[in-house]
Amino acid sequence: MKIKKVLFFCTLLILTITGCGPNWNNNVQETGKLPDIDPDYTGVTIPPNIAPLNFFIKEEGNSFNIEIVSSSGNSPIFLSSSNKTVSFSKRTWRKLLEKNRGGEIHIQISSYDKKENSVKKYKSFPIFIADEEIDPYLSYRLMYPGYIAWYTMKIVQRSLESFNEKAFVENRVLENNCINCHTFNRYDPDNFFIHIRGSKGDTYFSENGRIKRVTFQTGDMPLGATYPSWHPDGRYIVFTSSKVLQSFDAASDKNIRCYDLLATLILYDTKEDEVFYVKESDSLSYYQTFPGWSPDGKYLYFCMADKIDEEMDVESIETIHYNLVRKSFDSGSGTFGETEMVFNACEIDKSVSFPRISPDGNYLVFTLHDYGTFPIWYRDADLYLLDLGNGKIEKMGINSNDSESYHSWSSNGKWLVFSSKRRDGLSAFPYFAWFGSPEKVGKPFVLPQKDPTIYNRMTLTYNIPEFIKGRVKIKPRDFEKASKEQSVIVKTINPGDAPPGWMKITKETNTSAVEHGNRE
Known part of the structure; x- marks a missing residue:
């Protein structure tokens, strides 16, 4: 009798369990x-x-x-x-x-x-x-999307193999000053630098656990250094020294226009703590920005436009078109050759930003948009691929109907990460795409999250995504400590080679707040 009761109970339990669940067939x-x-x-x-x-x-x-x-x-x-x-x-x-x-x-x-x-x-x-792995970490700046706000800001490292995320620079311990331009030497987490503006303003170099504070902005170098690119041998770094302004237009689909009032390239010798203006051979004035080295270090690619001498207004801003150019470079002497045209975007009334060359030196990805710089604000900004072997340029299939902006290659050249506003048109999130060849590019996917709904609630934007080969060990308090130490003053070797009117204009204008905000 007891056995029958047990069997009856088990049968009833099984029927109850199976009856509660759906029959998928x-x-x-x-x-x-x-x-x-x-x-x-x-x-x-x-x-x-x-x-x-x-x-x-x-x-x-x-x-x-x-x-x-x-x-x-x-x-x-x-x-x-x-x-x-x-x-x-x-x-x-x-x-x-x-x-x-x-x-x-x-x-x-x-x-x-x-x-x-x-x-x-x-x-x-x-x-x-894919067969090819991706670099284990991604670094980016987290901030609120906007034109001038930077009160809450941090530079983060995120494990791409897990969901671990940790800040290694936070502006809350640096008197809430702007922090930007995190740049790694050949993807090395132990060798990088950042910029800090405001009361703690300087460039901070982190090398093997030690932080060195460097001052670029002096009487002979009146503007700061930004948009850096590290030469492959590690000794030289090219920056843009610029003054950026912005204008607003409520009646246009582009309600903000960011533009260079001044922009020139400078070369920093990390060994000697010396900086040089990268001089043009003719007497014309240009805007020069967004430098990027070839992997062998023999060429510097950058964006260049003719300088507007008239007073800036909406119409004149929209005539500024940056071409893609390059200069040869001799690392032994630290000297450049003549400027060569690579892609004349001005001829098609377009503008180039962010040239980035694949580690094998075969391809270059750039952002193309209607005019000026700061493509993160322009919905027409798309990524294009240049085959450096045959000169063929084509629009990449990874674009969306919204802005695609900053991008970088993985260390093996098989993955691209890029900022895209395709989700909501406001915040930029990092997307990844596999790159096999110009004909074989994978459909992009957004940075995976433990909670897949988090992007629907997120009010922050991801700025300047960069791959790194390992974990950054430096902590936010290390930068706080370094900000209290004496800085190294960089010596400007050729102040006479500054662009015409450089000193006069920099003294007569105030730095725009846009320099502290979203600089993609």
Whole structure:
């Protein structure tokens, strides 16, 4: 009798459990369409060491079944969700990528409607796993999107293999001054520098755990240094020394226009603590900005436009078009050759920003937009690819209907990270794309987050995303300590080679607040 009671109880328990859950094989409707998920990871190409691609299902349903099929032939993985959020455990995700490296996985989502007692099955979508890994860390500046605000700001390192994120510079310990232009020497987390403006203003070099404070802005160098590019041998750094202004126009689709009043290139010798104006051979005045070295260090690419001598207004600002040019460089003597035209954007009434060359030296990606600089503010800004072998230029397929701006290459040249405002048109988030060749570029995906809905609530923007090969060990308090120490004053070697009218104009104008804000 006791045995019969136990069997009856177990049978009743099984029926109760199975009766509470959906029958995924009952009343199934094939939708014939892909599921709407956020972030959109359908058809993306990802590195084999990326953090889990958690996502949120935007389709209706009381519960969801997720089936993951591997190209490697392993048994399918099944996940379930009652809150529309799909999260992968670290262990499951790593095994999934390891077993399908160089292959693909297919994800099929089914939704259950309790009221109708029916199931909707959506088309499965692929995720391609590349052979090539991505650098383990990404650095970026987190700040509020805006024109002049910088009160809360920090420079962060984020593990791309997990969700760990940690600030290594914070302006709250630096009297809330602006911090910007984090630049690493060949992706090295132990060798980089940042700029600090305001009361703690200077350039701070971090090398193997020690911080050196350097002053560029002197009587012979009246403006600060920004938009840096580190020469591959580590000795030289080229900066833009500029004065940037902004104007507002409520009647235009471009309600803010940022432009250079002055902009010239300077070369800093880190060994001698000396700086040189990069001089042009003719007597004309130009705007020069956004320098970027070739991987072999033999050429400096940058953007150059004819200087406007008249008083700036909306019409004159819109006539400023930056071409892509380059100069040869002799690292032995620290001297440059003549300027060569690479891409004449002025001829098509366009402007170039941010030339960045792939580590193998074969390709150059730049941002193209209607005029001026600061493409982060312009919806027409798109990424273009220049084949340095044959000179062919083409618009990249990774663009959106909104602004694509700052970008950088991974150390192996197989991944691009770029800032995009495609989600809401206001905040820029980092997107990644696999690069195989001009014809083979993966669909971009946004930086994965543990909570996939966080981008819907985030009010911060990601500024200047840069790959690094490891974890930065320096901490925010180390910069606070360095800000109290004596700085090294850089010596300007050739002040007579400053652009015509440079000293006069810099003394007559005030620094615009835009220099403290979002500088992409």
